[in-house]
Each structure stands twice: as C-alpha cells, then as structure tokens.
Amino acid sequence: MNVIIGLEIHCQLSTETKLFCGCSTDYRNDEPNTHVCPVCLGLPGALPRINRKAVEYGLRVAKALEMEVLEESEFARKNYFYPDLPKGFQITQYDRPLAVAGTLEIEDDEGHAKSVRITRIHMEEDPGRLVHMGGGDRARYSLVDYNRSGIPLIEIVTEPDLRSPQEARRFLNKLRTMLEYLGVFDGDREGALRVDANISLEGHERAEVKNISSYKGVEKALTFEITRQRNLVRRGQRIARETRHFQEARGITTSSRSKEEEHDYRYFTEPDLRPLRVRDWLEAIELPELPVARRNRFMAEYGISLNHARTLTGDLRLADFYEQVAAVDPALAATWVADTLLGELNYRSMGIGSVPPDRFAGLLRLIRDDAITDRGAVDVLRIMLDQCSRGEACETPAEIVRRQNLGKVTDDDFSAVVRRVLAAHPQAVEDYLSGKKGALNFLVGQAMKETRGRADPKAITRIMVECIGSEGGF
Amino acid sequence: MVSERDIEHIARLADIGITRDEVAEFTPQFNAILDYFDILDQVEGGEPPAPDAINVWREDEVLPSLTQDEVLGNAGASEDGFVKAPRVM
Numbered sequence: 001m002n003v004i005i006g007l008e009i010h011c012q013l014s015t016e017t018k019l020f021c022g023c024s025t026d027y028r029n030d031e032p033n034t035h036v037c038p039v040c041l042g043l044p045g046a047l048p049r050i051n052r053k054a055v056e057y058g059l060r061v062a063k064a065l066e067m068e069v070l071e072e073s074e075f076a077r078k079n080y081f082y083p084d085l086p087k088g089f090q091i092t093q094y095d096r097p098l099a100v101a102g103t104l105e106i107e108d109d110e111g112h113a114k115s116v117r118i119t120r121i122h123m124e125e126d127p128g129r130l131v132h133m134g135g136g137d138r139a140r141y142s143l144v145d146y147n148r149s150g151i152p153l154i155e156i157v158t159e160p161d162l163r164s165p166q167e168a169r170r171f172l173n174k175l176r177t178m179l180e181y182l183g184v185f186d187g188d189r190e191g192a193l194r195v196d197a198n199i200s201l202e203g204h205e206r207a208e209v210k211n212i213s214s215y216k217g218v219e220k221a222l223t224f225e226i227t228r229q230r231n232l233v234r235r236g237q238r239i240a241r242e243t244r245h246f247q248e249a250r251g252i253t254t255s256s257r258s259k260e261e262e263h264d265y266r267y268f269t270e271p272d273l274r275p276l277r278v279r280d281w282l283e284a285i286e287l288p289e290l291p292v293a294r295r296n297r298f299m300a301e302y303g304i305s306l307n308h309a310r311t312l313t314g315d316l317r318l319a320d321f322y323e324q325v326a327a328v329d330p331a332l333a334a335t336w337v338a339d340t341l342l343g344e345l346n347y348r349s350m351g352i353g354s355v356p357p358d359r360f361a362g363l364l365r366l367i368r369d370d371a372i373t374d375r376g377a378v379d380v381l382r383i384m385l386d387q388c389s390r391g392e393a394c395e396t397p398a399e400i401v402r403r404q405n406l407g408k409v410t411d412d413d414f415s416a417v418v419r420r421v422l423a424a425h426p427q428a429v430e431d432y433l434s435g436k437k438g439a440l441n442f443l444v445g446q447a448m449k450e451t452r453g454r455a456d457p458k459a460i461t462r463i464m465v466e467c468i469g470s471e472g473g474f
Numbered sequence: 475m476v477s478e479r480d481i482e483h484i485a486r487l488a489d490i491g492i493t494r495d496e497v498a499e500f501t502p503q504f505n506a507i508l509d510y511f512d513i514l515d516q517v518e519g520g521e522p523p524a525p526d527a528i529n530v531w532r533e534d535e536v537l538p539s540l541t542q543d544e545v546l547g548n549a550g551a552s553e554d555g556f557v558k559a560p561r562v563m
Binding site: 023031 | 538545
C-alpha cells in the first residue's frame with residue numbers, strides 16, 4: 001500500500017522586526033509580552049504596515065524554488081477565535097498567495113533524483129504562544145505570550161509527492177539548508193520551523209498531523225501515523241478524515257477535537273493592507289550560491305570526494321568553516337572536519353559555531369607537518385572542544401601538545417623504547433625468531449603502550465625488526 | 475435569510491454562549507442588518523474602487539514596544555507576565 005505524504009512547512013523569516021509592526025523579533029531570551037505593541041496585540045484602531053524585507057525574503061525563496069510569482073498578490077483575514085490570536089483573525093494569504101508552482105529536487109529512498117512539487121508559498125503572521133497550565137488534557141487555564149504574535153512566516157506547501165517518512169525528512173533537511181543559504185531563516189532558533197503533514201494510504205482518507213516542531217519529530221510522527229493507519233486497514237476499519245495532534249514526548253498522534261471547516265474561517269481580503277505587485281523584483285534578486293552549486297565547486301576547487309562535499313555543504317556554517325580551514329590542506333581538512341570533528345561535536349551536542357577556525361587550522365597544520373599522530377590529534381581536538389564547550393579560552397593546539405606531551409616520538413626515541421621492550425620480553429623475542437610471527441604484534445603493542453600511542457605503529461614495527469635482526473636477538 | 479441554526483453556529487465559532495431567548499432575539503436583527511446591505515448593494519457605482527495604492531511598505535527597522543505592565547494592563551487577568559486565558563485545547 002503506497003504511502004502519500006504532503007507537507008505544510010511554516011518557517012519564521014529572520015527579519016529584525018515583525019511582519020506588520022516594528023517590534024523586534026529577537027524575543028527568545030526576554031520576558032513574555034515585552035515585544036508587543038498595539039498592532040501585534042490587535043488593539044482597536046491599530047493599523048498593520050508590511051515589512052518590505054519580509055516580502056523580499058519570501059521572493060528569494062520563491063526564486064530559489066523556481067516558482068511563479070503572482071502578478072498581484074494580497075493579504076486576507078482568516079477568522080477564528082482562539083486566545084493565541086489577539087485580533088480574532090490571522091492576517092495571511094488565501095487565494096492570491098505570493099507564489100505558486102515550484103519544485104525542489106531530493107533523493108528518493110533508492111538514491112534516485114526526484115522532484116517534489118511545491119504548490120505555493122504564502123506569507124502570514126505567527127500567532128502567540130500558549131502554555132497550558134496543568135498539563136495536557138487536564139489543563140485548568142492557559143497562559144499567553146504575544147511576543148511571537150506577528151513574527152513573519154512563510155508557509156511552504158508541497159504537493160502530495162513524498163512516499164516515506166525518510167523522504168519527508170530528507171526534503172525538510174534540504175529545504176532548511178536552502179533557506180539558511182538564502183539568509184532568510186535561522187534554524188537554530190527554537191520553533192523557527194514547524195510542520196503539518198497530510199498523510200494517507202493510497203485509496204484511503206487522509207489525516208492531517210499538526211504540531212510537529214522538530215526535524216526528527218517529522219519522521220517519528222509520520223512513522224507512527226503510517227503504522228496506526230495500516231493497523232486500522234488490516235482490521236477492516238475505516239480511516240477517519242481528521243486532524244491529529246503530534247505528542248512529541250510520547251511519540252504518538254492523537255485525534256484532536258475537529259476545528260472549523262475551511263468555510264468557517266470566512267476568509268476575506270484584508271482591508272487594511274494594499275495588494276503586492278512584486279513580480280518585477282525577481283530579476284534583481286541575486287541568489288547566493290546554493291548547496292548543490294557549492295557542493296560541485298568544493299569537488300572542483302578542493303578536489304574532495306562527493307561524500308565529503310555533500311556532508312560539508314549540508315550545513316551553511318559547516319561549509320563556511322571548511323572554507324576557512326581548507327587552505328592548510330584541502331583533502332586533509334575535509335577528512336578531519338567531515339569525519340572527525342562532526343562526530344566529536346555531535347557527541348558533545350555542540351554546534352560548529354563554537355569552534356574557532358584558526359585553532360582548528362592550527363591543529364591541521366600539526367597533522368600535515370607530521371608533528372603529531374592521528375591519535376594524538378584526536379586527543380588535542382577533544383581537549384580543545386571541552387575547553388570551548390565550557391566557555392573557556394581555548395589553548396592553541398601547539399600549547400596543548402606541549403602541555404600534554406603529545407608530540408610525535410622521533411626515530412631516536414623509538415629505538416630506546418624498542419630496546420626496553422625487547423629486553424623486558426625475551427620469550428616473545430625467541431618466539432618470533434623461531435618463526436612465530438604473531439609474537440611481533442605483541443611486542444609492537446607493548447611499545448605502542450609505552451609511547452601512549454604517539455608513535456606510528458609502522459615505524460615501530462620497522463625499527464623493531466631492524467633491532468632484532470641487527471643484534472641477533474638484542 | 476439567516477436562520478436560528480446559523481446564529482447558533484456563529485456563536486459557537488466565537489465561543490460565546492447564548493440562550494434560546496437570545497437566539498430568537500438575534501435572528502431578526504441579523505436579517506435586518508443583511509437587508510440593509512442589500513439596499514447598499516443597489517447604490518449606483520457600488521463597486522469597490524480599484525486599489526489606489528500598491529506596495530505600501532515600512533522598512534525593517536525596530537521601533538519601541540510597549541512595556542509588560544502596559545500590555546497586561548489591558549488583560550482581564552495575568553500571571554507571571556503572561557495573559558491568563560480560559561482553558562483552551
């Protein structure tokens with residue numbers, strides 16, 4: 001049974017001010033109800049004024065998604081009664097949205113390129129934030145913070161072109177990366193991207209799952225919903241066409257009381273705002289280098305693999321970071337950023353933003369110049385990251401190497417170590433000489449232990465064989 | 475024609491409780507208002523004028539917001555800086 005998924009993605013645009021008033025959008029660390037004014041509170045007589053930057057940002061997205069911008073678009077009132085909407089309506093766009101008919105290319109589950117059609121994008125204001133006191137269904141009352149009320153959103157609506165939760169996640173990742181490259185969206189802001197998903201099994205009714213607020217949540221909510229719907233079908237029951245709520249903490253969806261029908265919203269043209277005629281701005285909008293172009297350039301300019309290029313360009317800040325350290329040695333830098341650094345960051349739940357590029361470049365130089373072994377370099381990296389995550393001043397890699405005595409051991413130092421090991425294990429040496437080659441591994445292991453991993457095992461082996469050979473034992 | 479059912483539906487959308495008596499009272503009032511709009515519709519040149527302006531903007535510049543006290547001064551009830559509202563789900 002085919003799975004059919006369409007998404008509605010709400011993204012907060014990273015403007016300085018709200019969509020219709022001059023209140024600052026930088027509210028996350030502030031007290032509730034301190035970024036509000038008569039306009040975003042819906043006080044009588046207050047009039048909205050459109051933020052030009054928000055429209056420009058919307059058009060950038062429209063251009064990147066190869067959409068058709070309407071000759072004339074307009075705002076509309078969507079009427080519903082809920083405490084998160086102080087006006088009793090939300091200013092949104094209805095039958096004349098900013099742009100229609102775009103595409104975004106992703107990979108399907110078999111790794112083949114696939115186009116996902118974008119139905120439309122429209123602009124709207126974010127509602128306020130509700131906190132239900134008493135928890136879940138037993139809430140006694142709700143608290144409302146209007147700081148979020150009026151933050152500019154674009155809603156991106158896809159056609160039902162997605163076929164699995166994994167595909168939906170890949171689509172979202174790709175979209176998020178693109179929005180960040182366009183400089184219109186900051187994915188690190190909590191709640192900056194929220195998703196509603198329409199999901200059905202082919203030939204059955206669809207459910208709309210609301211309240212998905214994380215990238216991982218999308219895959220989880222969809223996977224749960226598919227299982228739920230399959231089980232209903234298996235038992236011969238009917239799937240109800242309904243709205244369901246994703247309960248992030250429990251990883252399930254629950255039926256929510258049916259809200260208004262579409263016609264109950266009584267949409268009409270917003271009388272306080274003039275229409276938009278912005279199609280001719282498109283030409284002047286210069287798109288920045290987008291992820292696929294940057295990936296291809298990374299491969300051409302730095303000679304790195306497709307996999308590395310894909311990983312490095314999958315996040316705007318990561319790609320910028322790589323370019324700041326690539327000069328040391330592009331291939332070495334790609335390996336250390338994509339394979340080692342990312343893993344260490346994930347392990348610590350740190351972002352690339354907390355790593356000083358000059359320090360990391362210093363570490364790469366030590367590796368390139370053979371001043372430390374790979375293992376020593378990982379130790380230095382871990383010490384640096386621990387310092388960064390504690391907010392301490394980060395030592396230079398050279399300082400850490402000196403302090404921790406992590407420098408690579410030279411050939412002369414090796415010989416002394418090897419001699420000591422051979423003297424301490426005469427039986428193993430004899431075994432080796434009598435043809436038991438495995439004994440050599442044991443001896444090399446002992447020597448590595450003595451150097452605390454700072455030596456290159458190949459070099460140790462070479463020196464050990466020389467020693468045993470030249471001294472007819474030792 | 476607006477029926478009593480329509481009045482009940484509109485009251486539900488607005489989350490307003492109204493009595494049977496009020497439904498009976500409001501129904502003719504709604505109809506009287508709509509009848510008046512029918513009269514307005516007969517006015518010559520009653521078409522809405524074409525928008526006299528398009529692309530009216532403000533720049534993306536931060537302006538002062540109200541203080542929390544000013545904001546909550548308009549709220550019926552508040553708690554910890556939030557507006558307190560009846561339970562909604």
